[in-house]
Structures are given as structure tokens and as C-alpha cells.
Amino acid sequence: MAAAEQGARTTSQYIEHHLQNLQVCRVDGEWAWNQCQGNFWTLNVDSMFWAVALGFVFLIMFRSVAKRSTAGVPTRFQAAVEAVVHFVDASVKDGFHAKSNLIAPLALTIFVWVFLMNLMDLVPVDWIPLLAEKIGIPYMKVVPTTDVNVTFAMSIVVFLLTIYYSLKVKGAWGFSKEFWAHPIAPPSSGIGLLFAPLVIAFNIILETVAFVAKPLSLSLRLFGNLYAGELIFILIALIGLWQLPLHFGWAVFHLLVVVLQAFVFMMLTIVYLGLAHEHH
Amino acid sequence: MDFNATIIGQTIAMAFFVWFCMKYIWPPLTAALDERAAKIEEGLAAGEKAIAAQAEAEKTAEKFIDEARHQAQDIIDNANKRASSIVDEAKTDAIKERERQLTAAKSEIEQEINRAKSELRGQVSAIALSSAEKILQREIDASAHNELLNKLAAEI
Secondary structure, three states, X not given: OHHHHHOOOOHHHHHHHHOOOOEXXXXXXXXXXXXXXXXXXXXXXXXXXXXXXXXXXXXXXXXXXXXXXXXXXXXXXXXXXXXXXXXXXXXXXXXXXOOOOOHHHHHHHHHHHHHHXXXXXXOOOOHHHHHHHXXXXXXXXXXXXXXXXXXXXXXXXXXXXXXXXXHHHHHHHXXXXXXXXXXXOOOOOXXXXXXXXXXXXHHHHHXXXXXXXXHHHHHHHHXXXXXXXXXXXXXXXXXHHHHHHHHHHHHHXXXXXXXXXXXXXXXXXXXXXXXXXXXX | OOOOOHHHHHHHHHHHHHHHHHHHHHHHHHHHXXXXXXXXHHHHHHXXXXXXXXXXXXXXXXXXXXXXXXXXXXHHHHHHHHHHHHHHHHHHHHHHHXXXXXXXXXXHHHHHHHHHHHHHHHHHHHHHHHHHHHHHOOOXXXXXXXXXXXXXXXXX
16 A cells, blocks of 8 residues: 555655644634644644544443443443443552542543554554545544643643642642652751751652653653554555565554553553552 | 644543543443442352252251151051051950860760760660560569669669
8 A cells, every 4th residue: 555655755755644643723813734833722633533532432332331231131242341340440449549539430531542542553554544635634643642742631631630639638738748758858856957958959859850750651651652553553554565464463462552551551540649649 | 742732632632531431431330330249249148048048948858758757667666566466366366266166165065975875874774674674574563663673774
């Protein structure tokens, strides 16, 4: 499939084309498509479309089961959905010991949604972009989790929730203590008192870096894995006929990545929020 | 890797999905799961109870069967005893009857003998008398010696 295109495009153009989001922004009071370099008020339409569409796939799938769920004998589909719910529930109970109505649904949403978004990576890389091109859409990136905006948005939500629950559970004072009183307890008497400001400064720098690293690593881990996977699919698609066995091999391997990254994102969300609920 | 307003859009989308999940998906599903778990637990407990009840029933049944067996044995024993006592009774009855018949036969025979003896005695005395009559007809008046002759007949 790549061969026909290569007539018109060089290899690097092909790759670039596949990694380009469909973007829209306002330029001089008009909607401009894909001329938005450096403009923050740009929307990646394809990422948003697929993310929201897959989110609704999740909602509809699970809601249809939730509506009909009874304690009786489940249908096969119901059993499958319930298995996912049960799995997430068990993970939450493992990693989170406080009581919260939000954390479990949050974990379920993250797990299934990220899984579905990752799963789009297994659709052969040219199918949807070619179809889109046929109906006049120049760019189409179908895996939302290869868009750093998407993964960052999710990690920011988790980050904000972490701060919110930290403040709620520990109070402002307790939360601030996590920054200046750990990991080295500042000396509180005697000659050591002279060093207390130094220790506190050290603690604050260390803990702030660690705190900010959490959402950063959370989003970049997911983004990096999926972006790399997508890139390799694109490179495999470039090599002609031999792509078929290679594609299959990589897809099988990637299947692990798809599930694992969804699980890791969910698990870390649970852990971070669990830490926010914990008293020292 | 340029950041743009997609972050905001995605954040809003995520908030909506999480809210929807929290409101309409998680509670009914977990409620159903918990309810089913409770049901299964109940079912298992009921099964265990039923097994125990069955064992109990088997024990009771065995007791009943044992009792019945004992009763049957008793009945058989009684019947055997009764039968042997009936046989004994019959035996003693038979022996008594035999003795009774034996004595009756003996006394009848004795009577018969006595009757035959007395008859014989009569006949012998008659014969003796007649033969003596014949002998003495010429010499002795029958009437004179009648007394003597009667004495003789009685002696015989």
C-alpha cells in the first residue's frame, strides 16, 4: 500500500504525514486547518474525535450492561464486562485503602478508555488515513494516545485529583509537611537547628521534583510507548510485501503493550490517589 | 510534540466520562456483582446445610432400619418359641391321650376276660352238672344233691 504512495511522496514525507494531527485554529477570525504552528489555541480534531468516540464506545458498552445487570445468571457479554469491572475493583482494593466513590469508576474509565485508544494502534496504519483522504481529510491520526496532549490531559486530571485529595485528607499544613519534612526530618533542637533551613530547602527541592515527576512520567510513559509502537508500524508499512509477517509479529507484541500500558496507567492512578489519602 | 488546546478538550471529555461512569455504570454493576456474590454464598451455605441434613437423615434412617431389624428378630424369636411350645404341648397331649386310650383298652380287655371267665365258668359248671347228672341220674336224686352241685359250680 505504501508503494503506490511513494510515487507521490518520499519516505520521510510519508512518515511525517502519518504523524501529523488534523489541526484547526482561528487565524484572523477564520478557521484555519493545519496552519497552526506555535498557536496554543489549536485543536487536534482527529485525536479529540477518536478519543471521544472511543469514550462513548466505553460508556455505551458498559452502560448497556449496567442497565440490565441483575444478580441472576449473566449473559456472555455481561460476564465479560463484569470481569473487567471485577478486575478493576480488585486492583483498587489492593492499592487503595481509604473510602472513595470516585476512585474505582475513575480507574475503570481510565483502564477501558486507554485500552480502547491503544487498541486503535492495531488497525493497519494506512486504512483510516487513506479513507479519510478519499473524503477530503488530509490528515488522520487514529491513535489518540500517540498524541501527547491526550495523555497529558489525563495525567493532569489525575494530578489535580491527587492535590485535591491531599489537601482534603491532610489539610494544607499536613500536605506542605510532605514537602519540607520529608525525606529528612529537619532537626528541631540544639545545634542542629542551624541546619534546619538547609535540610528544609533540600527536602522541598527533592519532593517537588518527585511530585511533578509523577504526572510527567505517567503521561510520557503512555505516550512514549504508543508513539514508538505507532512509528514502528509505520516503518514496517514502508517495506513493501515483507511487512505482512513483520506486521503480524509486531502486532502480537504490541497487543501486550496495549493492555499493559492501560493497566499501568490505571494502577499508578490508584497508587497516587492512595498515597494522597494516606497519613504519615 | 507541541502542546495545544487539545489538552483542555481532552480534560473535559475525561471529566465527563468519569462522571458518567461514576453515576451510571459503576454503582449498578458493583451492586449486581455484590448481590450475586451474596447469592452464591447463600447457595453454597444452603448446599452444605443440605449435605449435613442428608447425613442426618441417613443416620436416622439407619436407626429406624436397625430398630425394625431388631423387632423383626424379636418377632421371629417369639414365633419360634411359640411354635416349639405348641409342639411340646401337642406332644404331651398326645402322650396323655395314648395313655388314656391304653388304660381304656386294658380295662376293656380285662372286662372282656372277666366276662369270658364267668361265661366259661357257667358253661363248665353247666357241663359238669349235666355230666354229673348223667352219671348220677341213676343213683342220686337230683334234688337231693342240688345244693351240693350248686356249691361246686360256684367254686369253679
